[in-house]
Amino acid sequence: MDSLVRIAPGALVIGRPLPWDVFDADGNVLLRQGYVIQTESQLEHLFERGRFKPRKMSPYKKAEFEDNRHRNPFADYAELLLTLETTLNAITSREESAQKRLLGLSRMLERTCMEAPDASLALVHLYSVNPNIHEQILFYGILCQFTARQFGLDEKRTRILTAAALAANLALVPVADKLNSSNIILSQQQRAVIEKHPDRSIRALEAAGIDNKLLLNIIAQHHEYADGSGYPDNLSGSDILPEAEILALAERYVAMITKRAYRNRMDITEARQMIANLADGKFRPAIPRALLEVLGKYPPGVLVRLDNNEVGVVTRRANKSRGPFVQAIFNPRGHRYNGTFERDTSLLDYMIRGPEEPEIMPSMDFSLLWGFRS
Incomplete structure (x- = not known):
């Protein structure tokens, strides 16, 4: 596809989410925005095969x-x-x-x-x-x-x-x-x-x-x-x-x-x-x-551990009547859920125990977590 260009070295970093979808040379999606590169070999693979769609900038209007x-x-x-x-x-x-x-x-x-x-x-x-x-x-x-x-x-x-x-x-x-x-x-x-x-x-x-x-x-x-x-x-x-x-x-x-x-x-x-x-x-x-x-105490985008030992990402701040809302992404045993589950942290079982700071961020489809169409 003519609109796809190679990813420049330095544009991607291990441990942080992809800023855009990554495609192969034929336009097939390899990885969605939000995927976190885990290893040097993954990084090299993306620099070798990966493409992205730059926005074409027109004169100011x-x-x-x-x-x-x-x-x-x-x-x-x-x-x-x-x-x-x-x-x-x-x-x-x-x-x-x-x-x-x-x-x-x-x-x-x-x-x-x-x-x-x-x-x-x-x-x-x-x-x-x-x-x-x-x-x-x-x-x-x-x-x-x-x-x-x-x-x-x-x-x-x-x-x-x-x-x-x-x-x-x-x-x-x-x-x-x-x-x-x-x-x-x-x-x-x-x-x-x-x-x-x-x-x-x-x-x-x-x-x-x-x-x-x-x-x-x-x-x-x-x-x-x-x-x-x-x-x-x-x-x-x-x-x-x-x-x-x-x-x-x-x-x-x-x-x-x-x-x-x-x-x-x-x-x-x-x-x-x-x-x-x-x-x-x-x-x-x-x-x-x-x-x-x-x-707020736990702003959107922060990872937290809940009292039931789940780990999730805060998606909505607290209001006067309810605590922050969290999308649980890891179960109490530390295994990744197939999907996510919304938790109201004002409920006793889902109260926030504290922030979670993993060495490598988990991959997430950000648009879907916040209710946007991917």
Whole structure:
């Protein structure tokens, strides 16, 4: 099939779910999105035989970001990432369409989060094992969407914040993956690159004709802290925009749950405690509180062990009357179910015992787990 292309080395990683369906050269499905590569031999086999369907990017059209399809975050994941990449490229290339692309992607992400909130949050947790820089940026945008609304920002400010989250690390894109995979202490030069990235990102945006004052100020301040310990201007207290603090917190949270070469990822209990601690000085307390309320004790996409010893993935957050809902994927003896079974964890037999952090994530058909057609 002409539309299928080979998978580039480095695009797939052992231990994390496939970001798209994988086909053979004749167009037959080899593996569905959500399958987790277990061994080096499987990885080599996919690089040798595997193909995927890239989305063909056309010149910018307003309608491109305003279609009426119901959003399925899992089916749209690869498209969101590719749209993000082309949007950032449009900014660095100073294309006339750069601002429209950025705001359009912000609207696309907003709509995805509003139509499928639990599934959108699940993306952050299911793909946080070893994400690349574009995935991390997408996660920042998702978390900003939810946290801003919980904090009480209106729709317009939330949309600008989301656009800022998608562009704030533009200057780090060429080096971020290398920095994250390094297990040695950063050099002075690398630290300088990191500390200058807000200003460099702003200059790139301005050169591309993006002049929204709020957006640029969010980016300028997103490494400032309420206690005055941030950079570049050592701002403190109410001098810092709440949008900037929300973005900073989203970045901190993603870093906590992400595996790096020099440390393991935190489980959700540890990450929640760290977020709670940040309310004491570095952030205005209402912002960490808003993120914790969005996540709940066990956010969608997190694996948990139940009191009956089943293991499953959280698919829906708790509400006032019921606990989180879990799709059980392993039986009490540790064997994989043929299918999944929904568990209401407010019931005594299915209460959550705690988070589960397997060395290798189990393979799952994400669309079906969240009730979408695969």
